[in-house]
Amino acid sequence: MNATYDARLGLYIAGEWLGATGRDTRDVLNPATGAGQAALPLATEDDLDRALAASQRGFDAWRATPPAERAAVLTRTAQLLRERVDHLARVATLEQGKIQAEAKGEVAFAAALLDFHAAECQRVYGRVLPRPAGSRSMVLHQPVGPVAAFCAWNFPIMNVVRKLAPALAAGCSIIIKPSEETAGSAVEVMRCFQDAGLPGDVAQCVFGVPDMVSRHLLASPITRKLSFTGSVPVGKALMKLAADTMMRTTMELGGHGPVLVFDDCDLDRTLDTLVAHKFRNAGQVCVAATRFQVQDGIYDRFAAGFAARTRALRVGDGMDAASQMGPMANARRPDAIAEFVGDATAQGARLLAGGDRDGDAGFFFQPTVLSDVPTAARAMNEEPFGPIALLSRFATDEDAIAEANRLPFGLAAYCFTENGRRQNMLGDTIEAGMIAINNVRLSYPDSPFGGIKESGHGSEDGPEGIAAHLVTKTVHIS
Template sequence: MTAYPMDLGLFVDGEWLGAAGRDTVPVLDPATGETLGDLPLATRADLDRALAAADRGFREWRATAPEARAAVLSRAAALIRERIDALAAIATTEQGKIIAEAKGEAMAAAAMLDFQAGEAMRIYGRVLQRAPGTRSLVLHQPIGPVAAFCAWNFPILNVVRKLSPALAAGCSIILKPSEETPGSAVAILRILAEAGLPGNVAQIVFGVPDEVSRHLLASPVTRKLSFTGSVPVGKHLARLAADTMMRTTMELGGHGPVLVFDDCDLDRTLDMLVTHKFRNAGQVCVAPTRFYVQEAIYSRFTEGFAERTRRLRLGSGFGADVQMGPLANPRRSAAIAELVEDARAAGGRVLAGGDRSAGDGFFFAPTLIADVPSSARAMNEEPFGPLALTQSFATVEDAIANANRLPFGLAAYCFTENARRQNLLADAIEAGMVAFNGTRLTWPDAPFGGMKDSGFGSEDGPEGVAAHLVTKSVHIS
């Protein structure tokens, strides 16, 4: 089906609001550069109305029985599965990822809703024994209205990742997705409304990011901030949130190190890593980026990685044989080009790709650069694109030092069959998530989050709901 044109708008207090009386921004197709539609931006009055509705919605939703909250989330999961083709088409059209990845993203979102529906029924407290006739209780209660901001790279999953734990916990939420990928968020909100969610419980606004964030975070209505995005913006929002001692969950950038030891299954490792590196054109916060490879297999690794990279087919995400789509916007292709030139000037060897693709759209060839010195910009700044960088190492200590060198601490990957080494690396690597001999880090029942500059707090799993709860002790005499 055709994903666009579609009705783009704000969802405030149960009402869809269009462009009348509001500024708009164009939404672009990254595969062609053409305009898909115009997105209305919230006015200050719209934001005030959303805050007032979220305040009322929180009082209503927290008083809703957990099984009723769970039923809404479960119905939404079922509707996503029924409409997976339509949802995936929207995401591919506005974000650029290949259609198979968009379908996988939608299925992951449905699984997350199902899991958090169960968590709505598992918010437990404790009874502490005291003298006969007295009790102490420990209660976990919803924190209140949430202001949530999410990035464009996973326009379905990021939206559900913000909504599902907040709603399971009993919170209301005002969501500001990216203005570059609004259609997926609009579609998810329509599904939740159809599943029975009251209109004042979850709302969606778009606007100038700094203006929206300042307005929502300055309000006494807002009790929690949840943000997915870059480190500089995350630090800025955290400073705003500190003025009201607001609870925060920050999922920020990464620069994923990959440690490849000479006892790994090299061909299997290469097959996994090349596929995972260029998933979503490398626009993934947990993407493997810095590949540190033990000296004995370094040449074989770089040759095999380059060969597989050159074979990747680039094109529109709807192409039947396409393996990597365009970058999401022109900023990314320009940024990657600068990083490639800097790495080349620093002495790196471009073994595959290295340039923008000709024609319309925001395409950049999947790129491998070997022997990149640690001083190169790409080894210190998150590339967030189809750029893989390699260095060799001699000892386990060298590998750990390389992995922990940067202030990022989101995701890391290790490939070794040595169990003792796996235990050592699991303890030593400074990252919120570490994968051994595999690349999957996202599971509905596992926490997702980082450390150091990559943020704090966890999404997904029981930890995702816990981040939306406050603890209260009650002593009864």
């Protein structure tokens, strides 16, 4: 478990790696120990101006690059991710905390995203409208321009690729600002793009004081699109900045995933599926199953089975092959989860498993199950973003749907029932951008990923992800 954190940190601007000289730095921590392991340079305003100028040059050249050449770069990057999977996964675990199996799975999914977008490069179609002989009306889809992309720390490899792949496939240049807390993963992904032959002006990677970086990039007339993954409050603040230039936006914000478990489900299979899904990445997942609404007839058996499986999970360093859940990603998260647990139990929730920090070192928190959680509890209304499962009862389908739709969030929802008529009804009536029925997988390279209501707008992945980086132009010729 004494793995070396060997990410080569820096800013990537105009094809050049820039180090700490003349710049402020911040430490990148190991969540399993809380210790610092590398110093990350932070961009100055001059650095950001240089990145913006490079992005404009990159866009002018990249948009004119044949789609087949763009596709070749994405395909080669996917190959490099697969070749470097052990290194990438190690860096991700050492700075984010997730177990190695999850980190390697994240690399594999990122590579699949690149393969999909490489193929889609050559499927950006327009159309010709019927007109009298001798005239033409054409609808064209063209790249929107330089993109500013900001992404969260919870999937430090996939989130970066999810921003880069559709922008590059569409013909846009991009400046990406990943999380400073998981900088090494983003840096190593950028090195894969560089080694795959992506021109240096086309993609920039910067780190810095988040408010300063976002204000600087979004105030520039060079930036034509904002793509953000993160919390609802930060997303709203960025949208206000983007409004000043009428910038296009894709917002993948927080969620509070309802799980509707009906009494006709396959109970053991449902429990095995949900416990594993709930505690992956220590619950730090925007589409995490969070509010478990269970029908009265099976509630007690479900609660007992869920708690027993949760108590059996092994929590430890993500580099330990025996660990089933790693630490939380930063020092803020265990305190936040402890506050949620204390509030819920003070209001009458029953603690069935966990409920406290785990150990003295690092940012560990026990996987936690709360039963009969009142609707007024903070955790039932604010996104917990951690290893806490909230169980409550319902009687009728109408009750379950009403609770699922109660909050302003609408990212992901899960339903478990063998009744086909009910499955159709749930798919129609639950207010979420993504719904999984009798399974928990919501991410595929070819399907759109995104939410509704305060969980954001626009889609990533699938053809819709590339379409979000295109503008529509109509040309009429006589």
